């Protein structure tokens with residue numbers, strides 16, 4: 845479940861609530877149904893978040909096969925998940941000005 849916020853009016857925006865979506869230069873944009881503003885994920889936040897998700901995935905696989913013991917994998921996955929969630933929540937979306 846993604847919690848996204850419109851940077852212009854602080855209204856919740858997500859795939860289901862968005863007025864419209866589009867892709868510009870490979871960047872996924874959502875249009876706020878409330879104020880019609882287009883916004884996208886902060887680029888730096890997206891990189892960090894993907895890194896966290898990668899750790900989450902890698903850690904899960906490691907944990908599943910018990911690579912590096914029973915602690916390392918799950919811990920890596922946990923930390924990765926935290927990083928992904930924290931960037932998602934802490935860094936606001938960027939307004940798209942055409």
Ligand SMILES: [Zn+2]
Pocket residue numbers: 850851852853854855876877878879880881
């Ligand atoms: Zn809005």
